[in-house]
Amino acid sequence: MTDPTSDGHVHIPVLAQEVTRLLGGRRDHDSLRGLLVDATLGAGGHSALLLERFPRLRLLGVDQDPEILSIARERLEPFQGRVRTEHARMSELDGLLAEVDEPVVGVLMDLGASSLQLDRPERGFSFSWDGPLDMRMDPRRERDAASIVNQWDEGDLADLFFHEGGERGARKVARAIVDARRRVPFKRTRALSELVAISLGRPLRPPGRPQGSGKVAIHPATRVFQALRRAVNEEAEELEAGLRAAREHLAPEGRLLAISFHSGEDGVVKRFLAGGAREGDWDLVTRRPVEAAPGEVRANPRSRSAKLRVGERLSQPGKRA
Numbered sequence: 001m002t003d004p005t006s007d008g009h010v011h012i013p014v015l016a017q018e019v020t021r022l023l024g025g026r027r028d029h030d031s032l033r034g035l036l037v038d039a040t041l042g043a044g045g046h047s048a049l050l051l052e053r054f055p056r057l058r059l060l061g062v063d064q065d066p067e068i069l070s071i072a073r074e075r076l077e078p079f080q081g082r083v084r085t086e087h088a089r090m091s092e093l094d095g096l097l098a099e100v101d102e103p104v105v106g107v108l109m110d111l112g113a114s115s116l117q118l119d120r121p122e123r124g125f126s127f128s129w130d131g132p133l134d135m136r137m138d139p140r141r142e143r144d145a146a147s148i149v150n151q152w153d154e155g156d157l158a159d160l161f162f163h164e165g166g167e168r169g170a171r172k173v174a175r176a177i178v179d180a181r182r183r184v185p186f187k188r189t190r191a192l193s194e195l196v197a198i199s200l201g202r203p204l205r206p207p208g209r210p211q212g213s214g215k216v217a218i219h220p221a222t223r224v225f226q227a228l229r230r231a232v233n234e235e236a237e238e239l240e241a242g243l244r245a246a247r248e249h250l251a252p253e254g255r256l257l258a259i260s261f262h263s264g265e266d267g268v269v270k271r272f273l274a275g276g277a278r279e280g281d282w283d284l285v286t287r288r289p290v291e292a293a294p295g296e297v298r299a300n301p302r303s304r305s306a307k308l309r310v311g312e313r314l315s316q317p318g319k320r321a
């Protein structure tokens with residue numbers, strides 16, 4: 001299922017069949033009743049499928065991006081009466097769920113950015129088109145990508161690009177940024193993506209063009225842009241807070257489903273669930289991450305790096321069933 005918007009952009013929910021199957025678990029369509037928390041509602045693609053599939057499910061849909069939230073509200077209109085949406089961050093989930101008086105039977109996190117953000121140059125996530133160097137998913141945030149690029153010192157920028165983006169040329173890029181911004185501060189995505197490509201000695205190719213090995217070439221600025229996006233939106237801290245809220249508020253036998261697109265993020269989810277399983281908080285429903293089948297990757301290249309992990313909250317924390 002796709003999410004067409006008024007300007008023709010789409011966001012295709014990844015691993016949709018697997019999410020549906022693993023949320024339900026042993027329960028059939030009618031017996032899964034209670035509240036599903038979609039902590040990264042986006043355009044509501046996963047949520048719409050789940051509400052359709054499980055008629056007794058109600059939804060609390062949360063997103064930090066009010067623009068996307070309005071698309072989701074329209075999309076979820078057919079389920080009126082079963083849906084509540086909130087403009088909030090995952091780090092605010094604990095407070096939101098403290099006021100809920102029905103059992104939380106599922107928490108879904110489809111992490112990272114939506115195609116509806118990535119494909120809009122004016123949001124500043126894109127290295128392929130020119131736009132303001134913004135990258136804030138939540139407009140309440142004060143710090144945007146331009147302020148990081150123009151204000152952080154060279155060592156901090158290098159660490160960010162290396163640790164959050166996996167960019168091996170992080171030091172070269174950081175040095176080039178600090179040299180260039182002395183002349184003119186960075187304001188636009190294109191100026192930054194061109195400088196990154198030059199500093200890495202990697203000429204710009206059209207995105208997606210196959211290399212000699214048959215692999216798809218990624219844009220040279222991909223890793224640096226990913227690292228900036230993660231810092232602007234404090235994605236690591238948000239994930240930790242979201243996982244804690246899921247542990248705190250899921251009802252016994254409720255399931256946490258987390259889809260990551262970044263190896264560091266997948267590692268955090270894996271360690272959280274494995275540690276919780278040792279302490280008797282979780283049963284691991286997936287021992288290895290679920291990945292997209294080749295057909296899905298062909299239809300939706302974004303699903304290529306998706307990893308889904310699922311844990312079930314134990315009914316008697318501290319004791320194995």
Ligand SMILES: C[S@@+](CC[C@H](N)C(=O)[O-])C[C@H]1O[C@@H](n2cnc3c(N)ncnc32)[C@H](O)[C@@H]1O
Pocket residue numbers: 003011012013014039040041042043044045046047062063064065068088089090091110111112113114115137238239
């Ligand atoms: C990959 S999209 C979700 C797509 C959605 N599953 C669908 O099928 O339409 C991720 C969404 O999560 C939101 N998001 C990311 N981090 C968030 C956070 N910490 N708190 C709230 N929303 C967040 C983004 O704004 C984006 O809309």
